[in-house]
Every structure is written in structure tokens, then in C-alpha cells.
Amino acid sequence: MPRLQFDLPDRFVFATDIQIYISHVNQGGHLDNAQLLTLVSEARVRFFKSLGYRESNVAGCPIVVGDLVAQYKSEGFHGETMRVRMVPQDFNRYGFDLVYCMDCVDTGREVARGKIGIVFVDLQTSKVAPVPPAFLTQTAQLLPVP
Numbered sequence: 001m002p003r004l005q006f007d008l009p010d011r012f013v014f015a016t017d018i019q020i021y022i023s024h025v026n027q028g029g030h031l032d033n034a035q036l037l038t039l040v041s042e043a044r045v046r047f048f049k050s051l052g053y054r055e056s057n058v059a060g061c062p063i064v065v066g067d068l069v070a071q072y073k074s075e076g077f078h079g080e081t082m083r084v085r086m087v088p089q090d091f092n093r094y095g096f097d098l099v100y101c102m103d104c105v106d107t108g109r110e111v112a113r114g115k116i117g118i119v120f121v122d123l124q125t126s127k128v129a130p131v132p133p134a135f136l137t138q139t140a141q142l143l144p145v146p
Contacts, residue, residue, distance in 0.1 A: 031076035059132035
């Protein structure tokens with residue numbers, strides 16, 4: 001299977017710093033792959049919170065993660081602070097991709113990049129729901145005009 005290649009966007013609209021704790025490190029002494037998802041999930045929660053939402057209610061709809069892509073660029077180590085930058089992209093009827101890049105704050109070294117597929121859900125039916133118009137309007141204000 002060929003290695004995953006993932007290009008980053010030119011601009012991000014959100015950033016948050018998260019420290020790597022000892023519980024995030026595996027026996028090899030670096031950031032564990034499952035813990036990368038934990039850190040990226042924390043950043044995702046902070047992204048929605050920065051817009052005034054909880055993931056259980058984003059402009060009236062809960063969201064779920066439909067898929068996730070991660071590409072490692074280097075190791076992360078205990079005690080390092082990671083800056084996770086994010087931007088919503090590739091909107092479709094039911095969701096969008098939340099693109100992320102994780103860099104070490106002290107060295108600028110890129111540790112990981114990828115994207116999270118966000119899907120909106122109808123609370124009553126537990127089926128996919130259209131992206132709420134209020135969320136589309138809000139995120140459109142964050143993004144550059146093409």
C-alpha cells in the first residue's frame with residue numbers, strides 16, 4: 001500500500017496549544033499513535049468551543065466523527081507543547097473536513113497532519129442531517145474568499 005500523502009492548506013483559522021503528558025507516550029518514548037487521536041480530539045473540542053458550541057449541539061445538531069486521517073511527520077516527546085492548527089474545508093451537504101496540523105511550539109518541527117471528517121446528525125432520527133445554515137454562515141466568515 002502506498003504511503004498516505006496529504007497537503008496542507010495555506011491558512012488555518014484556529015490554533016490551540018496542548019502539552020504531551022507522560023500518559024501520551026508509549027514504550028518507545030514518543031507520542032503514541034492512539035494518543036495522537038486524543039490530542040487532536042481535544043483540539044477539535046476546543047475549535048467548536050471557540051465558535052460557541054459543544055459537540056452535542058453545533059447550531060442545533062450534534063456532530064460525530066465520520067473518519068479521520070493522520071500522517072506522521074516526526075516524533076513528539078513527553079513535555080513538549082504541540083500547537084494544533086485547524087481549518088474547516090470541503091463542505092458537503094452533511095458535514096465537512098476539519099484539517100489539522102500539529103507542530104512542536106519550541107522547535108517548529110511538524111509532528112502530524114491530517115483531517116477529521118465531521119458529520120451532523122439529526123437528534124431525533126440519529127441519521128445524518130444537513131449542515132445547519134447558522135454554522136455555514138459563521139464558518140464562511142472565517143474563511144478567505146476564493
